[in-house]
Amino acid sequence: MTQGGALRVPDGRQGPGPMPPAIVEALDLVVARRAAGLLPGDRRSAGIGSGTELAQLRAYQIGDDVRQIDAAATARTGAPQVRVHVPERTLTTWMVIDVSPSMAFGTAQRLKSDIAEGVALVIGRLAIRRAGRVALVTFGSGHSRLLPPRGSRPGLIALRRTLAEGVGVDGASEPDALAAALGRVGRVAGQPGFVVVVSDFRGDASWVNAMGALRMRHSVLAVEVRDPREGTLPAVGRLALIDPETGERIEVDSNRRALRERFAAAERRDREHVASELRRLRVEHVVLSTDGDWLLELGRKLR
Amino acid sequence: MSALVPAISFQDPIALLGLALIPMILLVQQAFRRRAQRYAVRFTAVSTLRAVVGTAPAWRRHVPAALALAALATLVLALARPHRTVAVPAEQASVVLVTDHSRSMMATDVSPTRLEAARDAARRFLDKVPSAVRVGAVAYSDAPDAVQAPTTRRDDVRRIIDGLVADGSTATGDALAAALEGISRDRKNGHRPPAAIVLLSDGKTTTGRDPVQVARRAGRARVPIYTVALGTPGATIPNPYPYASPLPVPPDPATLRQIAEESRGRAYTVEDSGELSGIYQRLGSSIGTRNRQQEITAAFAIGGLLLLVGAAAGSLRWSGRLP
Numbered sequence: 001m002t003q004g005g006a007l008r009v010p011d012g013r014q015g016p017g018p019m020p021p022a023i024v025e026a027l028d029l030v031v032a033r034r035a036a037g038l039l040p041g042d043r044r045s046a047g048i049g050s051g052t053e054l055a056q057l058r059a060y061q062i063g064d065d066v067r068q069i070d071a072a073a074t075a076r077t078g079a080p081q082v083r084v085h086v087p088e089r090t091l092t093t094w095m096v097i098d099v100s101p102s103m104a105f106g107t108a109q110r111l112k113s114d115i116a117e118g119v120a121l122v123i124g125r126l127a128i129r130r131a132g133r134v135a136l137v138t139f140g141s142g143h144s145r146l147l148p149p150r151g152s153r154p155g156l157i158a159l160r161r162t163l164a165e166g167v168g169v170d171g172a173s174e175p176d177a178l179a180a181a182l183g184r185v186g187r188v189a190g191q192p193g194f195v196v197v198v199s200d201f202r203g204d205a206s207w208v209n210a211m212g213a214l215r216m217r218h219s220v221l222a223v224e225v226r227d228p229r230e231g232t233l234p235a236v237g238r239l240a241l242i243d244p245e246t247g248e249r250i251e252v253d254s255n256r257r258a259l260r261e262r263f264a265a266a267e268r269r270d271r272e273h274v275a276s277e278l279r280r281l282r283v284e285h286v287v288l289s290t291d292g293d294w295l296l297e298l299g300r301k302l303r
Numbered sequence: 304m305s306a307l308v309p310a311i312s313f314q315d316p317i318a319l320l321g322l323a324l325i326p327m328i329l330l331v332q333q334a335f336r337r338r339a340q341r342y343a344v345r346f347t348a349v350s351t352l353r354a355v356v357g358t359a360p361a362w363r364r365h366v367p368a369a370l371a372l373a374a375l376a377t378l379v380l381a382l383a384r385p386h387r388t389v390a391v392p393a394e395q396a397s398v399v400l401v402t403d404h405s406r407s408m409m410a411t412d413v414s415p416t417r418l419e420a421a422r423d424a425a426r427r428f429l430d431k432v433p434s435a436v437r438v439g440a441v442a443y444s445d446a447p448d449a450v451q452a453p454t455t456r457r458d459d460v461r462r463i464i465d466g467l468v469a470d471g472s473t474a475t476g477d478a479l480a481a482a483l484e485g486i487s488r489d490r491k492n493g494h495r496p497p498a499a500i501v502l503l504s505d506g507k508t509t510t511g512r513d514p515v516q517v518a519r520r521a522g523r524a525r526v527p528i529y530t531v532a533l534g535t536p537g538a539t540i541p542n543p544y545p546y547a548s549p550l551p552v553p554p555d556p557a558t559l560r561q562i563a564e565e566s567r568g569r570a571y572t573v574e575d576s577g578e579l580s581g582i583y584q585r586l587g588s589s590i591g592t593r594n595r596q597q598e599i600t601a602a603f604a605i606g607g608l609l610l611l612v613g614a615a616a617g618s619l620r621w622s623g624r625l626p
Contacts, residue, residue, distance in 0.1 A: 102347040170345070202347060230348045240342070243349035250349055252356055262355045267348060 007141055009166035010104030010111055016118025017110065019295055027299045028126045055084045091194055092149045093127035093134045094185050094218070095120050095159070098199035098225075099167040100140025100177065101244040107229040108291030115225045115294045116198040117163045122295065123196050124159045128152055134159055135189075139181035140199075141168025146184065173245040175203055182210035189218065198223040201274045202230075212281050221284045223298070224274065228291050231267045233260045312596070314384035321379035325372055332368070367618035374610035381603035386596040395496035397453035397489060398432065399439040399482040400425055400460070403504040406444070407552035408469040410505070412538035413576050418469045420576035421503050421533060425464045428501070428583040429457050439485055440464065443478035444471030445510060452485040453498070474511030475504055479528065479562075483521055498526050501586055502562065505533045507555045514558065518565035527568035529586055530559035535574050 057073050060080035073081035097120050103113040120136070127134040133149040136159050147158050174180075178199055185195060195218045197211075214220055233254050242249050254260060278285040286301040288294040313319065346352070402425060408418040425440075432438060439453035440463040449463045479502065486498045500521065508514050521528055532554040539549035556572045563570035573579045 105345060105347045200347070203350070227347070229346075233352070239344060239346075241346040241349050241352065242343035244345045244347065246350070248349050248353065249343055250353055250356065252352060259355060263348075263352055266351050266355050270351065 006169045006172070007099065007165045007167060008169045009164075010113060012106070012111060013104075013166070014106075014110035014114050016114050016121060017295075019118065019122060023295050023299055024122055024125065027122060027295075027302070028129065057081050057083060091127070091130070091132045092189065092191060093123065093132060094149075094189055094193055094195045095124060095134065095136045096178075096181050096185060096195060096197040096199075097136065097138050097163070098140050098178070099138045100174065100200075101168045101170045101172055102200060102202060103140070103225070104167045104244065105230075106227050106290040108227065108289070110290055112200055112225040112227055112290055113167045115288050115290060116223075118294060119196070119198050119223050119225075119288070119298065120159060120163055122298070124156055127194070128155050136162055137181050137185055138162065139177040140172070140174055142172040142174055144177065144181055144184065146188065148188075170244045171247055173247075176206045178207040179210040182207060182214050186210070186214050186217070192217050192219075194218065195220045196223065197221070198225065200225050200230075202270075205273065205277060208277050208281070211278075211283060215281050215283055220281075221286065221302075222278050224271075224285065224287045226271070226287060226289050228289060231264060231271070233263045235260065310388045311599075312386045312388070313380075314386060314598070316383055318379060318383040321382060322376060324379070325376060328372065328375070363621060367614045367621070370610050370614035370617060374607045374614060377603055377607035377610060381600050381607055384598060384600050385603055387599045388594045389597045391595050395435070395437070397437040397439060397486060397496055397498045399441060399453060399485060399498070399500045400428065400464075401441045401443065401478050401482050401500055401502045401504075402464070402467065403473060403475070403478075403506075404442055404444050404467040404469055405471050405473040405506065405509075406469055407473070407506045407534075407538075407540060407550075408467075409540050410534060410538040410552050412535040413533060413574065413579070416469070417505050417533050418467055420579050422464055422467060423576060424503075424579040424583040426461070427580050428586060429460060429464075431584045437489075439482070441478050441482045441485070442467055443474055443481075444469075446474050447478045447481040450481050450485060453489050472509040473504065473506050475502070475508040475558075475562075476514040476517050477511035478502075479514055479517040479521065480512065483517065483524065483526060486526055487524060499568070500526060500528045500566075501583075502528055502530045502559070503533060504530070504559060505554050506552055508558065515561050515565055518562040521566040526566065528562055528566040529568045530563045530570045531579065531582060532556040532559045532570070532572045533579060 057070055058081065060069060060074075060082050064082045068082040068084075070081050070083045073083075097116055099113070099116075103116060104111055106112050106114065124134045124136075128151060131151060133151040134155040135149040136145075136147040138145045145162065147162060149155070150158060178197075178201075182195075182197070189195075195214055197220065199222075201207075201222075201224050211220065211222075233252075235255050235257075237253070237255055238251065239254050240249065240251050252259065275285060275287075284302075286298060288297055402421055404418060408416065408421070410417050413420045429438060434455070437453035437455050438457065438460050440449070440451045440460045441447050442449040442463055449466070451459050451463055454460070479500065482500050486500075487495065489495065489498070518528055534552065534554040536553045538552050540552050542548060542550050554572070556570065559572075560570040562568075571582050573582060
């Protein structure tokens with residue numbers, strides 16, 4: 001394992017590509033509806049506070065704001081009554097972004113990290129609308145980082161700057177990084193919010209429990225980034241392969257059809273396992289591939 | 304006895320310097336491996352692939368390379384033209400079995416008796432010795448009483464061996480002299496064939512001349528004497544006089560060893576019949592033979608080629624390429 005948290009802009013970085021405003025606008029409505037639909041009421045949060053919707057009427061107690069005294073109720077009951085409102089808060093979006101070395105991989109149009117960056121930017125741009133705030137948690141590079149929720153431009157700029165730092169250098173291996181990051185969001189996020197997890201969901205499924213716990217309070221969207229090569233092995237003869245995270249080396253003969261088929265089946269099984277776990281937790285699951293137009297795909301999946 | 308261990312010698316030992324290639328090749332291979340590590344392709348699904356490929360035992364990866372190196376080593380050895388020392392039957396060689404049948408041979412410390420064990424061992428010797436070798440026999444007690452000059456007719460020798468009766472004293476020196484006499488008279492075209500004497504005795508020389516002197520003469524005549532001291536130190540025989548205590552009949556290995564040394568033969572000490580037969584068998588197969596150098600380069604070359612083919616087959620089978 002290398003120096004914890006060392007980041008590097010990966011070779012062959014393409015950037016997220018064009019993000020046409022029309023599509024982003026369309027996505028805005030979709031994301032807003034998703035977040036709203038999963039939370040209790042439009043932008044409504046748990047607890048009480050100032051707002052426009054009546055939660056209840058109760059007897060006045062010393063310390064209550066006298067401006068909240070309800071004249072009609074006081075007259076009817078003969079004792080002072082106050083109105084208590086459902087609080088309306090701004091929505092905080094938590095981005096949980098995978099920056100493990102395995103994200104610096106892509107054999108089609110762009111790297112997986114490019115897509116993660118694009119997803120984070122688009123959703124971040126939408127999240128700061130309507131006075132929303134955006135927070136960022138990165139994990140997988142050996143040192144998890146957390147940018148606290150910030151609104152408006154500063155939030156977006158911090159997001160963009162952090163994502164531009166790249167991903168962890170090869171050899172940074174953290175098997176339970178996603179679970180730790182989700183647990184951290186669960187502890188830090190006081191108010192219910194919208195959590196977007198962008199990762200390749202590779203490795204063991206230790207994140208399932210943390211995801212379930214997060215799901216109890218927050219609205220969660222899981223964005224899985226894949227590369228077509230991860231699902232199928234091409235027949236290109238002998239290959240010397242190295243795992244970017246663990247540094248594990250293997251030599252295989254990709255001309256063997258049985259091996260390719262077994263590999264494809266094992267990968268399919270793994271991906272199905274991830275999908276079924278997310279379905280069981282009732283977490284929104286979007287799969288993006290490095291070989292297509294990820295923005296269109298994101299909008300289509302969320303519709 | 305050098306003929307018992309086939310030694311390998313090399314005609315061109317300078318070629319053995321080629322063996323230094325092997326550590327060099329290992330070093331170069333390590334360097335290549337390190338370089339290959341740098342050029343490995345990053346791939347995120349290695350763990351899945353590892354599970355799919357299954358775990359081949361770690362040693363199998365090294366088998367083709369090890370075979371190839373072994374082939375190289377064998378071919379280098381072949382280049383040095385190895386020779387093997389082989390025992391070939393010596394024509395015209397003669398052996399004289401000098402067998403003690405004094406009274407002490409009655410002792411039963413060697414089962415069934417010393418004499419019976421000696422007779423058994425001598426028969427085995429006769430079976431084992433190559434038929435081209437001529438065998439003679441001298442049986443002695445007070446004096447050499449039956450002398451058979453070396454001959455290819457085994458029956459004559461067998462008759463003497465079968466007729467042994469334990470009685471009398473021990474005249475080892477006279478018996479050796481008689482045997483030596485028989486050998487030196489045995490000339491073909493004015494030149495004496497290689498000869499050896501196998502002396503079996505179980506006790507001190509009691510009469511006659513000094514056997515060590517005779518052994519020295521045998522050494523000068525290039526007739527090695529292989530001596531076999533038979534019996535255990537505490538053995539006794541019944542005393543011929545009534546009411547007297549039994550007579551101790553310990554073997555005399557010291558004198559026999561001296562005899563062997565003087566004549567450049569070898570001394571053996573045995574305490575049971577199985578061991579005795581073993582020694583006679585070995586003597587039978589080694590005395591009648593002569594060492595000859597035989598070139599075995601071809602065997603090494605074939606072995607090297609087979610190893611090479613094995614390395615190639617293993618490599619093709621397990622990693623799909625030649626090593």
